[in-house]
Amino acid sequence: MNEAATPWQRAFRVLVTVGPGGLWLLVFVLLPTLLVLMASFLTRGPYGELTGPWGFHNYAKILHPVYLEAFAQSLLVGVLATVISALLGYPLAFYIARHPQRDLLLFLLLLPFLTNFLIRVYAWLVLLQREGLVNALLGAFGLGPLVLYPSFFAVLLATVYTFLPFFVLPVYASVERLDWQLLEAAHDLGARPVKAFLHAVLPQTYPGLFAGSVLVFIPAMGTFVVADLLGAGRVVLIGNLIQQQFGITRDWAFGAALSVFLMGFVLLSLYLYARLQGERGLKDLV
Amino acid sequence: MRRLLALHALLVYLFLYLPILVIVALSFNESRRGVRFTGFTLDWYQALFQDPRVLEYFLNTLLVAFVSTLAATVLGTLLAVGLVRYRFPGKGFLSYLLYIPVVVPDVVMGVSLLLLFALAREVLGFPRLSLLTVILGHITFQVAFVTLVVRSRLLLLDPALEEAARDLGARGWQTFWHVTLPLAWPGVAAGALLALTLSLDDFVVTFFTAGPGATTLPLYIYSSVKLGVSPKVHALSTLIIGLSAFFLALGYTLSRRRI
Numbered sequence: 001m002n003e004a005a006t007p008w009q010r011a012f013r014v015l016v017t018v019g020p021g022g023l024w025l026l027v028f029v030l031l032p033t034l035l036v037l038m039a040s041f042l043t044r045g046p047y048g049e050l051t052g053p054w055g056f057h058n059y060a061k062i063l064h065p066v067y068l069e070a071f072a073q074s075l076l077v078g079v080l081a082t083v084i085s086a087l088l089g090y091p092l093a094f095y096i097a098r099h100p101q102r103d104l105l106l107f108l109l110l111l112p113f114l115t116n117f118l119i120r121v122y123a124w125l126v127l128l129q130r131e132g133l134v135n136a137l138l139g140a141f142g143l144g145p146l147v148l149y150p151s152f153f154a155v156l157l158a159t160v161y162t163f164l165p166f167f168v169l170p171v172y173a174s175v176e177r178l179d180w181q182l183l184e185a186a187h188d189l190g191a192r193p194v195k196a197f198l199h200a201v202l203p204q205t206y207p208g209l210f211a212g213s214v215l216v217f218i219p220a221m222g223t224f225v226v227a228d229l230l231g232a233g234r235v236v237l238i239g240n241l242i243q244q245q246f247g248i249t250r251d252w253a254f255g256a257a258l259s260v261f262l263m264g265f266v267l268l269s270l271y272l273y274a275r276l277q278g279e280r281g282l283k284d285l286v
Numbered sequence: 287m288r289r290l291l292a293l294h295a296l297l298v299y300l301f302l303y304l305p306i307l308v309i310v311a312l313s314f315n316e317s318r319r320g321v322r323f324t325g326f327t328l329d330w331y332q333a334l335f336q337d338p339r340v341l342e343y344f345l346n347t348l349l350v351a352f353v354s355t356l357a358a359t360v361l362g363t364l365l366a367v368g369l370v371r372y373r374f375p376g377k378g379f380l381s382y383l384l385y386i387p388v389v390v391p392d393v394v395m396g397v398s399l400l401l402l403f404a405l406a407r408e409v410l411g412f413p414r415l416s417l418l419t420v421i422l423g424h425i426t427f428q429v430a431f432v433t434l435v436v437r438s439r440l441l442l443l444d445p446a447l448e449e450a451a452r453d454l455g456a457r458g459w460q461t462f463w464h465v466t467l468p469l470a471w472p473g474v475a476a477g478a479l480l481a482l483t484l485s486l487d488d489f490v491v492t493f494f495t496a497g498p499g500a501t502t503l504p505l506y507i508y509s510s511v512k513l514g515v516s517p518k519v520h521a522l523s524t525l526i527i528g529l530s531a532f533f534l535a536l537g538y539t540l541s542r543r544r545i
Contacts, residue, residue, distance in 0.1 A: 005458070013458055014374045021365030021429060022376075025383045028426040032398035033386065039401060088298050095295040105295075107538050112302045114530045118489055118507045119523040123305030126312065126515060133308055133320055161305070164298075193287075222391025225489060229511060239393045246397050246494065256401070259394045266389060 039256035048250035058257035071261070073152075075235040078221035081159045085167040085216045086209070089162070093171035093208070098177075106172070107262065113165045121229050124158040125149060128230070150232035158230050161222045166219070167212035174208030207277060214273045218266055238262050306527060311522035330521040340506070340522070348503040350417060350492075351485040354424035359478040361425070364430025366473075367466060369433070370440040372447075387430040396494030399423045403495065415497030423495040424485045431484065432477035439473025440466075479537075 005013070040058055045051040062066065077285060096105045112120065127133050128149040138144035148154055178201065186196035224239025231240075245255025316325040334340055368374075369381065387395060403419050406484065413419050447469065451461045467474070489504040496505060503522070510519050 009458065010372065013371045014368055017364045017368030017372070018374065018380070021361040021368075021433065022380055023360055024425070024429055025380065028399070028402065028422065029383055029386050029430075032402040035401040035405060036394070036398045088301075091291055091294050092298050095291045103538075107534065108299065109302070109514050109533055111305050111534055114483065114487075114534055115306065115527045116504060116507070116530075117307065117487055118504050118511070118521070119526060120305065122507070122519070122523070123309050125511070126520075127305055127308060129515065133304075161301070164302070168501075218389065219391065222393060224393050225508075239391065242393050242397060246400060252397075252401070255397060259397055262391060263394060266391065270389060 020274060022285070033141070033254055036256045036259050039253055040255075040260045042253045043254050044251040048252070050252055057242035058254045059261075061254060064255060064259055067258075069240050070236050070238055073235065074221045074239070074262075075265075077159055077227075077237060078217045080156055081220040082167075082213050082217045083165065084156070084160045085164050089167035089212065090165055090171055090205075090283060093168050093175050097172055097175040099235075108164055109168060117162065118225065120162055121158050121226050124154060124161065125229055128154050128157075150230060150234045152231070152235050154230040155227050155235045155237075158226050159223065162223075162226065163216045163219055170211035170215065171189075171205060171208035173238070174205040178204050209275055210277050214269060221265060298543075309520050310524045310527065313517065313522075313524040315517070318517060319515070326508065330517040332516050332536060334521045334525075337518070339501075340503075341507045342345035343501050343503050346417060346500065347486065347504075350420050350424060351474040351482055354428055354485050355419045355478055355481045357421075357426030358425045358481050359474065362429045363436050363467075363470070363474050364476060365429070365461070366433045366436035366440055367470075370437055378419050384430050384433055387427040388434070396397075396423070396491045399426065399491065400494045406434055415500070416502060417496075417500045419495045419497070420492050420502070423491045424488060427488075427491065428481035432474075433483050435477035435480060436470055437475075439470050443469050475532075526537060 006120065034154075035221070039050055041056070042050045043053055043057070062071075067225045092109075096102050099105055109189045128151075129135075130145055130147070130149075132149070134148060136147040138146065182200040182204070183196055186200040221237075222239055224237060224243045227237045228239050228243070231237075238261070242255050242258045243261070245251045245258065249255075311323065313330055314326050314328070316327045316329075317323070317324050362485075369377065399419075399422075401414060403413060407414070445468075448461055448465055451465045456464065487504070489508060492502055492505060493508070496502070503526075507519055507522065510516050
């Protein structure tokens, strides 16, 4: 071993490598987070500025039924989008993982995903509008036209569409590592297919299933763009409320309180995930 | 059972591609409204190319993406090296901080940066909301992703390689430049590519941190969509879809060739 670096040399190396990035995180991540927390206790001034008095009034305001309903709707979108993604994505991950051309299938899964997020949402607006393809198809069968846009249904559909790959990829990773001998053993021991799947296969895919659920639930709950474009004012989620406070309403203090509340939901779901999955799970997410 | 899975997969892929195909088809459709195909036209593309604003927004998007990706890749790579190789006070805290931009919903990220810039403007007199603030915002979420990607690559490397370089008399920066960086290179490239994609795709953070005159393509698409369905947006979307498909296919064939 060469002579060890002096403490000064070591401090210098840490400063050069960690310094710039660390400082960036302190100024642009930690400080803004603290500012949001602080602003949530302030009050909107007559010109939309932040002033005193300090207090919990913004949090009390969230308990108003109008705002609670937005939270309920967000929760509903998050949960339903996760369940539908699981129904669509779980079998798909198995199909891809066991297919001889799985690289190509993964490529085809990611292709729509890499086109701009707004375009993907907008495409559903085009499909679901009154003169859209879906209503044209319904019309061919003598049905409709239905008012599919703007609606909760449209928001949910586009949310699933946008975040589905987030569910498929972690499950796919689990299926790839799967030990199929367990399934054979279950068969040999006389288990029926359903029972064999529930006991020999499903538990092995829990890590992917949990990771996929978190990766869909968090962005689905937090988005405002999908509800903004496809709900067009009829579907108001937390994200839309926050955007309104920082836009037309210009009540930054209340918007900050809503943001803290939303963050609480995110941290709660991450906490539940960590409890289910263990410490390692958090690293698997990224 | 296998057939059922195949049918299910086929339907899901249809679900994934139907919206995109409809957009592409409509971009060549004469009719302004509705899905009835009345005739082939390139008018919408012509209208798009004749709009000087679209070129400006396109250049803005590229400028933001390249500057922020470059900065975030340098900052993130150095940070990852520091986090993996050295022990220092506050290391655990910094590692947690890294996850905030990853898990926080982007609306919250956008408004928190807006608050920061508003405060800075009040106290320091700058920055005005502009392309600069958009770039600062993008770097912030990119740094986190680059650091995490490069860090996971560095953790796979054998520390004995760097020890060998030191034993052979290499100085700290020589070891970094000739041993650590080349070994970490696939991670750095992957992180940079991810950062670039995130920046090009970002709407929400840009929405909150952009001022007047700092319009990017996603902002333009959003405002035109808000005004109603527009064939020009179909044409622009088709071009973006085509370009992303081209680059993804390029990456896909290149990665296969190496194996």
